[in-house]
Amino acid sequence: MNDLSLGIYVMSYKRSHLILSENLFESCTYFVRHSEEAAYREAGVKNVWSAPDELIDSGQKAYWYIINNAPEDVIFVADDDIDDLYYRLNDTTRLDRDNDKIMSEIERIAQILVDLNLGYACIDATGIPYGFDGEFYFKGSSGSMKWVYKKAFKAQMDLDVPFNWDLDIILQELMRNRIIIKPRYIIGKDKGDVNKGGDNDNKTIQKRRDSITNMKRKWGAYFGYNFKNNRPYIRVQR
Numbered sequence: 675m676n677d678l679s680l681g682i683y684v685m686s687y688k689r690s691h692l693i694l695s696e697n698l699f700e701s702c703t704y705f706v707r708h709s710e711e712a713a714y715r716e717a718g719v720k721n722v723w724s725a726p727d728e729l730i731d732s733g734q735k736a737y738w739y740i741i742n743n744a745p746e747d748v749i750f751v752a753d754d755d756i757d758d759l760y761y762r763l764n765d766t767t768r769l770d771r772d773n774d775k776i777m778s779e780i781e782r783i784a785q786i787l788v789d790l791n792l793g794y795a796c797i798d799a800t801g802i803p804y805g806f807d808g809e810f811y812f813k814g815s816s817g818s819m820k821w822v823y824k825k826a827f828k829a830q831m832d833l834d835v836p837f838n839w840d841l842d843i844i845l846q847e848l849m850r851n852r853i854i855i856k857p858r859y860i861i862g863k864d865k866g867d868v869n870k871g872g873d874n875d876n877k878t879i880q881k882r883r884d885s886i887t888n889m890k891r892k893w894g895a896y897f898g899y900n901f902k903n904n905r906p907y908i909r910v911q912r
Contacts, residue, residue, distance in 0.1 A: 681746030686754035793827035
């Protein structure tokens with residue numbers, strides 16, 4: 675990585691009972707709330723970094739806390755419910771939690787960002803094994819693994835879009851850096867475990883709708899949302 679540092683982080687919330695992503699990586703740091711740190715350490719997580727609950731009381735705030743405070747030049751952040759990774763080319767091949775192979779792919783994408791002086795990369799939001807039509811995309815929605823090259827990263831946190839923050843990051847990067855990097859050949863098999871308490875109460879549903887409305891106001895025709903299947907769209911033609 676040309677003497678640049680790479681940090682591997684897993685954002686986790688209320689899943690100390692189900693440690694999955696740690697097994698994929700040669701070494702990683704779980705990022706959690708202070709109130710949950712002891713539970714993750716007791717669960718056997720080797721490296722734990724915690725922050726005050728009130729500073730990271732949402733996925734958006736937790737992600738930006740990592741970006742703003744992690745010391746490395748390139749930051750890789752994974753969700754905490756990735757059960758396995760697959761190659762998706764002409765067929766689909768399971769990586770079988772091969773730490774060396776997985777790390778080489780993480781480093782490859784990080785190096786591409788550095789070489790091209792780009793700020794953001796991510797895998798697909800859905801791990802569908804079919805439909806492969808190219809090794810890379812340069813726009814689109816964001817999935818369970820994300821890379822940030824801090825020197826070139828130009829997006830800024832917008833608290834008015836707490837439920838579409840990853841798409842907001844992509845649109846900001848497309849506006850300022852013109853492209854992002856999306857390795858289509860890697861997909862994640864996510865466990866999809868539901869956090870305790872859920873987020874289907876009326877107050878949260880209204881906040882989600884407000885976030886979508888704010889995204890539409892901010893990005894106009896470049897952002898779309900299908901309420902029937904709860905699917906967002908990046909409508910940047912390029």
